[in-house]
Amino acid sequence: MDTVPSDNAVTAPSLPWRRVRRSRYVADRVLKIVCTLFTILGASVLGWILLMLLVEGVGGLSLAVFTETTPGPGTEGGGIANAIVGSLILTLLGIVVATPIGVLAGTYLAEYGRTSKLATAIRFVNDILLAAPSILIGLFVYLLMVEPMGAYSGWAGGVALAIIAVPVIVRSTEDMLRLVPGSLREAGAALGAPMATVIVKISWKAARAGMVTGVILATARIAGETAPLLFTALNNSFWFSPNLMGGVSNLPVTIYQFALAPYQNWRELAWAGALIITLSILALSVAARLLLRKDKAR
């Protein structure tokens, strides 16, 4: 008993279980069964959702889905080509804006700021942003960009998505850089390399796989976001203008509007879109995990 370093652990002998053997057995069994059931329940929800998407979505998939634009009210057929392309552009825009900021801020926390007060504060703020309601980020960008510019735009949508992606990238970059052994940095410094060079050529290189994983996970995170786009990129049933001003069609908002619509073809397109977006995001998430695992194995 003395070897147990915690007070909490030593309380066991005073418990009634020494006398009641059967209840111990039952409690143990109940715990095991309940925990197993909960896990099966959690996993089967994922299976159920995928099954639903396959059953409802595969029927709606056709070539037209990828080539035609979103249909107007009461018109037949149509596709979601403009929404797919719009989503790709918005996601790309978000990640292109977020990656340099996120990587540099994460680098600041891990390499420059470390335990300073400012770094601690930023780490704290970043953790809040990581879980902040995405709809409020939409409101913020609306007031920041849409209202002053007088129009919804793809730029505003991209910025809203970037704000969601940045904290994900900051966190993963910092975590990965912290795993790089200090001796590597010292070796670089001993060769006379300035700090920035040590970071770029040694720390980043050693942490590369983890940092790329962070960016992929951030992409997966923003690709399905609907709420921040509602007030920024809005939506559009046509091909958007090349300068991305005005509403830019995108998959999440199209799904949101079409799923609740009274038209059969709209609902079918919503299911097809939901299938496409979910499979893409799950594939990205799995790919990111595999990348990290492969790197660890090496």
Add this chain to the structure above:
Amino acid sequence: MAVVSDKASMSNLQMVRRRASPAFDQGFRWAAYGSALIVLAVLTGIIGTMAYGGWPAFQKFGFGFITSSAWNVGKEQYGAWVAVSGTLTSALIALVIGVPVSIGIAVFLTQLCPPWLRHPVSTVIELLAAVPSIIYGMWGLFVFAPLFARYVQVPLSNLVEGMPILGTVLYARVPSGVGMLTAGIILAIMIIPFIASITRDILDQIPTVLRESAYGIGCTTWEVVRYVLLPQAGVSIIGAVMLGLGRALGETMAVTFVIGNANRLSLSLFDPSSTIASRIANEFNEASGMQMNALLALGCILFIVTFVVLALARLLIARVKTH
């Protein structure tokens, strides 16, 4: 790591050293510093714009804005209470259902699961967090709600009809499947991966020797979990729960699909209601004038509540870090 020690990058490094100018070194430092400040600026920007935009509503309605349940666009009467109580109730239901399930999953993954199954099951649970919120909304509305109405709401409403308290709380006037309880259940599913994976990491960090000592004196798995692991993990698990709560409070799309978006206060968990986030999602694009100010004021309230909850979560969770 092998990358750095190979000859190519070493010579590469030396070349860079010869070329590297102090300007690059300084510039890089400032770029990193600036980016870090952007993170800070975004958070202050969000709270600032919410407060600024919501200020006219707070000023006009005063403290009554929070306690009033009126929301009348025509009469320009706005009160936050229906949305605030809807947000709190749905998040509370999510915790009541989600927390035991999450801890159960974490215990299964760390204590009961055979090693070969651990990684795949962990991944599946984590992927639940990757599914977009709107997909949960569609699943909730088109798959879960009809089943819920048929097999839970209707039988339960028949059972409790006329009973004192239960007859109000669990009675569905219109058993459509959408409403407060459905929203809470969907939210529970959505926060399970977050709470479960953090709890799993916390349980993993507890020194194995503690567990082994307990098993050594003859404890059963239940006793190890109840009297060794949970007390050890203690406060950190509350932190994980707070993080889940933060997520549940601000969740928008899934809730908008299944809560029914009603504007009145109801005591029944089966009745439609709305949350702050769902109301903003529904009304903001068509809003102007005082309605927009009122919605921004709602956003401000939501931000303050989630900020406090997430800050508590952050303080309670000892961050999983390798130094």
